[in-house]
Every structure is written in structure tokens, then in C-alpha cells.
Amino acid sequence: KQEVTQIPAALSVPEGENLVLNCSFTDSAIYNLQWFRQDPGKGLTSLLLIQSSQREQTSGRLNASLDKSSGRSTLYIAASQPGDSATYLCAVRWMDSSYKLIFGSGTRLLVRP
Amino acid sequence: GAGVSQSPSNKVTEKGKDVELRCDPISGHTALYWYRQSLGQGLEFLIYFQGNSAPDKSGLPSDRFSAERTGGSVSTLTIQRTQQEDSAVYLCASPPSFEGSVDTEAFFGQGTRLTVV
Numbered sequence: 192k193q194e195v196t197q198i199p200a201a202l203s204v205p206e207g208e209n210l211v212l213n214c215s216f217t218d219s220a221i222y223n224l225q226w227f228r229q230d231p232g233k234g235l236t237s238l239l240l241i242q243s244s245q246r247e248q249t250s251g252r253l254n255a256s257l258d259k260s261s262g263r264s265t266l267y268i269a270a271s272q273p274g275d276s277a278t279y280l281c282a283v284r285w286m287d288s289s290y291k292l293i294f295g296s297g298t299r300l301l302v303r304p
Numbered sequence: 305g306a307g308v309s310q311s312p313s314n315k316v317t318e319k320g321k322d323v324e325l326r327c328d329p330i331s332g333h334t335a336l337y338w339y340r341q342s343l344g345q346g347l348e349f350l351i352y353f354q355g356n357s358a359p360d361k362s363g364l365p366s367d368r369f370s371a372e373r374t375g376g377s378v379s380t381l382t383i384q385r386t387q388q389e390d391s392a393v394y395l396c397a398s399p400p401s402f403e404g405s406v407d408t409e410a411f412f413g414q415g416t417r418l419t420v421v
Contacts, residue, residue, distance in 0.1 A: 195346075227412075234308075234395060235347075235412040280346060290335065291360065292397075296346035 193218050195283050197295035204271055205303050212266040212298045214281030219259045222284040225292065226255050226266050229278045238279075239266070243286075271302045308398045308413035316419045317386055325381040325416045329398030333411075336379050337397040338371060341415070347395065353379060386420045393417050 196215045204210050214224070223242045227235040239248045239255040241264065247256040254267040268275055278299045282292040309328040317323050329336050338350040349363040353373045361371070368386075373379040383390055393415040 197346075232417075234414040235397075237411075282347075288360070290352055290354075291349055292337075292347075293349065294339075294347040296344075 193283070193285050193293055195281055195293050195295035197279075197281055197298050199298060200296065201299040201301075203301040203303060206271060206273060208271050208302075209267065209269050210271055210300075212268070212279050212281075212300070214264040214266070214295055216262045216264075216281075216283045218285060219262055220286045221259060222286050222289040224255075224257055224264050224284075225282045226253075226264075227280040227282065229280060229297070231277075235280065268300075271300075273302045273304050276300055276302050308396055308411055310394075310396050310413040310416050312416060313414060314417045314419075316421060319388060319420055320385055322382065322384045323386055323418065325383075325394050325418070327379045327381070327396030327398075327413060329377060329379070329396070330411055331377075333398040334376060335399055336373060337399075338379070338381050339395045339397065340365075340392045341395060342392040350381070350394075383418075386418075388420045391418055391420045 194217050198213050221243050225240045226238045228238055229235050239250055241248045241255055241257045252269040257264045278297045280297045281295045284292055308330055311326045334355050336353040339347040340350055341347050351358055351364055351371050352360040355376045356373050368384045371381045395415040396413045398411055
């Protein structure tokens with residue numbers, strides 16, 4: 192079964208820290224992987240999209256890496272800010288059902304001032 | 305429109321009643337998805353539309369759930385005889401067409417928060 196797992200489920204850090212969120216997936220035959228941010232009561236905001244042929248993508252203070260062979264992706268947030276507090280979701284498209292995003296259960300991040 | 309629009313944003317209904325949730329996708333986007341997010345959980349795939357047809361409805365939890373799409377645009381998710389376990393946020397996404405390519409990001413609406421009491 193194709194599944195996406197995110198750890199930790201929750202994370203609390205002081206402002207300014209660099210942090211890493213983890214995403215693992217079964218079955219390395221992925222098409223792409225996407226990281227989203229979800230604020231309470233809101234929809235999803237796409238952060239980074241990594242194609243299966245790529246190793247990483249960067250946007251501002253965010254860097255996402257992909258290691259298909261080990262079934263892992265990480266989202267690195269540099270110099271965290273209270274405004275980064277949100278739930279971060281990882282989603283995978285697999286080659287055999289590339290129209291469908293399968294989501295992890297998310298990491299709830301709190302950045303303390 | 306500029307983005308995916310869902311209505312209502314909140315819905316409280318009594319157990320056993322039917323509800324309809326609406327999604328207005330991004331204009332011109334032929335693909336449309338419904339997801340469900342229960343409290344503290346990730347997003348659970350419900351159904352995928354390409355145009356007006358639904359090639360994959362494997363995520364619909366039971367026969368009380370149905371969805372349709374008309375004119376390749378607006379979609380309605382209907383839940384009949386609602387149960388308390390149906391309480392969740394229902395999210396709609398409308399990426400550009402996946403025909404020939406899935407190199408595109410998905411675009412989500414704000415969701416409908418359904419509470420069954």
C-alpha cells in the first residue's frame with residue numbers, strides 16, 4: 192500500500208532556530224512530491240514541488256530535499272519565525288496513479304517568539 | 305475565478321440529514337479533486353474528476369457519498385443521511401489539466417467545515 196508518513200507530529204521551537212521536518216513514503220516509484228502549508232481554518236498553500244528527477248528545491252528560507260531510493264524527503268526551514276507556525280503537509284504522486292496526491296498526516300509547527 | 309471557491313465555508317447539520325457541498329474550480333481547469341480532512345488527520349482522497357467524468361471514485365467512504373460535476377466546472381459533493389463520523393473539513397482542489405503532464409501544482413480551496421450533531 193502506498194503511504195506517506197510524517198514525523199514528528201508536532202514540533203515547538205524558539206524563534207531563530209533552523210529546523211527539519213521529515214516525510215517518508217513507501218514505494219520509490221514516485222512522480223513528484225509536494226510540500227504544503229496549512230494555517231488553522233484555512234486551505235492549503237503549496238510551498239515546494241520536487242520532481243522525481245530532482246534532488247532538492249529551494250524557495251527563500253525553505254529547502255526541500257528528495258531521496259527516492261530511501262523513500263524520504265525533508266523540509267528545512269532556516270531562521271524560523273513565529274509566522275512559520277502552521278501545519279506542514281507532505282504529499283506524493285506515484286507513477287501508477289499520477290493524478291492523485293496522497294498526503295501524510297502533517298507536522299504541526301509552533302515557533303515561539 | 306482567481307482561485308478555487310467552496311461553499312458553504314461552515315455547515316452544521318443534524319444527524320440523518322442530507323448535505324450538499326459546492327466547489328467552483330479555477331476557470332479552465334479540467335481536473336478536480338475532493339479530499340476530506342478529519343480532526344488531526346491528513347487529507348484523505350475521495351474522488352477525482354477529469355471533465356465531467358470521475359475515473360477514480362475509490363475514496364468515497366460509503367454509498368451515502370456521491371459527487372457530480374456539470375459543464376466541466378462546478379462540482380457538488382452530496383452526503384446522504386449524515387453521521388457524526390462525517391464531521392470533517394472537505395477540501396476541493398483544481399489543478400491545471402493532467403492530460404499529458406502532472407508537472408503542475410495543485411490548487412486547493414479553503415474547504416467546507418462540516419459538523420454533524
